[in-house]
Amino acid sequence: MTPDFDIAAPDPAGMVASLSSLGYSIEAAVADLVDNSISAKAGQIDVVFTWGAENSWVAVIDNGEGMALTDLITAMTPAARGPASERTAEDLGRFGMGLKTASFSQARQLTVTSANYSGEWHTRTWDLDTVESTREWRLLHNADLKTLEILDQLREGLVAGTVVLWRRLNGYGSDEMDVDQTAQQQFYDEATRVKRHLEMVFARFLKDVDLRIQGQRVQPWDPFLSGHPSVQRVPAEALPLAHSTVKVEAFVLPSAQKLSKEQYDAAGGPNGWLNQQGFYVYRRNRLILAGDWLDLRGLRQEEKYNLVRISVDVPAELDAEWSVDVRKSKVVPPVALRRHLRRIALRAREQGADVIRHRGQIAARQHGRTFVYPWRVDKLDGRIKCRINREHPLVRETLRTSEERSATVKALLTLLEETVPVEALRVIHEADAADDPEPFGGKPNETQEAVASELFAALVNQGKSPEEANAMLRDMDPFNRLSGFWNQ
Numbered sequence: 001m002t003p004d005f006d007i008a009a010p011d012p013a014g015m016v017a018s019l020s021s022l023g024y025s026i027e028a029a030v031a032d033l034v035d036n037s038i039s040a041k042a043g044q045i046d047v048v049f050t051w052g053a054e055n056s057w058v059a060v061i062d063n064g065e066g067m068a069l070t071d072l073i074t075a076m077t078p079a080a081r082g083p084a085s086e087r088t089a090e091d092l093g094r095f096g097m098g099l100k101t102a103s104f105s106q107a108r109q110l111t112v113t114s115a116n117y118s119g120e121w122h123t124r125t126w127d128l129d130t131v132e133s134t135r136e137w138r139l140l141h142n143a144d145l146k147t148l149e150i151l152d153q154l155r156e157g158l159v160a161g162t163v164v165l166w167r168r169l170n171g172y173g174s175d176e177m178d179v180d181q182t183a184q185q186q187f188y189d190e191a192t193r194v195k196r197h198l199e200m201v202f203a204r205f206l207k208d209v210d211l212r213i214q215g216q217r218v219q220p221w222d223p224f225l226s227g228h229p230s231v232q233r234v235p236a237e238a239l240p241l242a243h244s245t246v247k248v249e250a251f252v253l254p255s256a257q258k259l260s261k262e263q264y265d266a267a268g269g270p271n272g273w274l275n276q277q278g279f280y281v282y283r284r285n286r287l288i289l290a291g292d293w294l295d296l297r298g299l300r301q302e303e304k305y306n307l308v309r310i311s312v313d314v315p316a317e318l319d320a321e322w323s324v325d326v327r328k329s330k331v332v333p334p335v336a337l338r339r340h341l342r343r344i345a346l347r348a349r350e351q352g353a354d355v356i357r358h359r360g361q362i363a364a365r366q367h368g369r370t371f372v373y374p375w376r377v378d379k380l381d382g383r384i385k386c387r388i389n390r391e392h393p394l395v396r397e398t399l400r401t402s403e404e405r406s407a408t409v410k411a412l413l414t415l416l417e418e419t420v421p422v423e424a425l426r427v428i429h430e431a432d433a434a435d436d437p438e439p440f441g442g443k444p445n446e447t448q449e450a451v452a453s454e455l456f457a458a459l460v461n462q463g464k465s466p467e468e469a470n471a472m473l474r475d476m477d478p479f480n481r482l483s484g485f486w487n488q
Contacts, residue, residue: 024105027197032102040064107166230254250348308352397458439478
């Protein structure tokens with residue numbers, strides 16, 4: 001009898017290409033590996049970046065429970081455990097894809113070696129070149145000699161645990177990089193960004209887990225400054241959803257006047273005050289989303305709400321209702337909760353704006369990266385100063401290419417700085433106006449593209465590669481809030 005169905009198995013090469021293109025950042029990819037280590041009850045986790053041009057590698061080493069061979073093979077199998085699989089209370093996984101997708105997004109070779117308390121180490125390797133050439137899911141039983149040497153070094157002193165090793169890293173596959181100091185610096189800059197991301201994502205675990213990167217201990221970052229006496233707490237609410245509850249608590253942070261410069265800079269977080277405002281969604285104490293207004297109606301990033309941060313604790317059993325994605329970096333709130341989340345946010349935003357408006361606090365942007373903002377807002381000797389950022393690439397390029405009219409250009413910049421329409425801005429922002437101006441009208445247009453193109457050209461003229469220029473545009477206000485060629 002002829003079956004009434006076809007077996008439509010995916011092509012391994014095409015599947016690898018798809019899994020490698022899910023959009024993981026290096027920070028999110030490493031965080032997915034740390035998830036597994038915490039789920040394995042590791043007390044110590046080390047993240048190591050080692051430069052070697054095309055032979056550079058990244059590893060995550062833990063002293064957790066480790067895996068027997070059958071468990072290791074399951075862990076290395078894509079989607080071996082789906083979202084409906086039974087999991088322990090400590091398990092931070094969801095789709096059974098994190099190890100593979102995170103790793104494939106960053107490297108062509110993934111090797112995992114693990115031992116439980118039997119003391120026997122087992123090793124398996126995914127080599128994406130092998131998968132693509134054979135068109136078979138060949139999980140290799142061991143690894144090449146150089147990989148084995150690295151593994152021996154990394155598991156020295158470990159009785160049990162797991163080592164995850166990435167080799168043949170994406171973007172570092174050229175012999176010429178061996179003498180490229182820029183590439184080496186970029187590689188270690190990525191390690192620094194990963195550290196700041198881990199400080200935020202795993203803050204609630206770091207009391208019990210010794211997490212280190214490049215030998216430096218990862219310190220927890222508290223977005224809510226919950227220990228500061230001047231923090232305003234909006235009463236927490238437990239919102240019912242599908243036989244469970246979602247805990248929501250809003251915080252209005254202290255003004256800069258009540259923080260030391262070090263406290264204020266640290267509270268700005270990895271992305272700066274403007275980008276850190278909004279909801280913080282946690283799943284099993286693991287931060288999923290940091291600083292976002294969840295596309296709720298009428299809520300968008302504005303300077304006057306920089307002090308507002310809202311904690312949302314989502315039980316893992318409500319993953320489906322929140323549409324948690326495979327990268328654990330995006331959520332969509334359930335329809336049943338959106339009205340309540342918006343209500344809580346509006347109340348907190350009103351309190352946050354009140355702190356700024358009536359206490360004279362300027363919600364200044366975080367200036368960790370001088371190229372991001374065209375304006376600098378500072379308070380010097382008790383006076384507020386608005387200055388055009390001379391380090392902004394477009395300003396730098398204008399000054400560089402206008403030497404014959406340098407005095408005129410500098411005079412214009414000074415005139416603009418000395419005539420900021422403060423009174424008009426104060427009137428506009430006194431109320432929570434829904435018609436506040438948006439850069440370039442909030443949507444792609446010819447003016448936006450023209451300005452972005454000039455910025456791109458200025459960055460390239462100043463020595464940046466096209467890839468670096470696009471990355472800087474993606475971080476730069478207001479293009480970090482807009483769509484265009486820089487994030488294609």
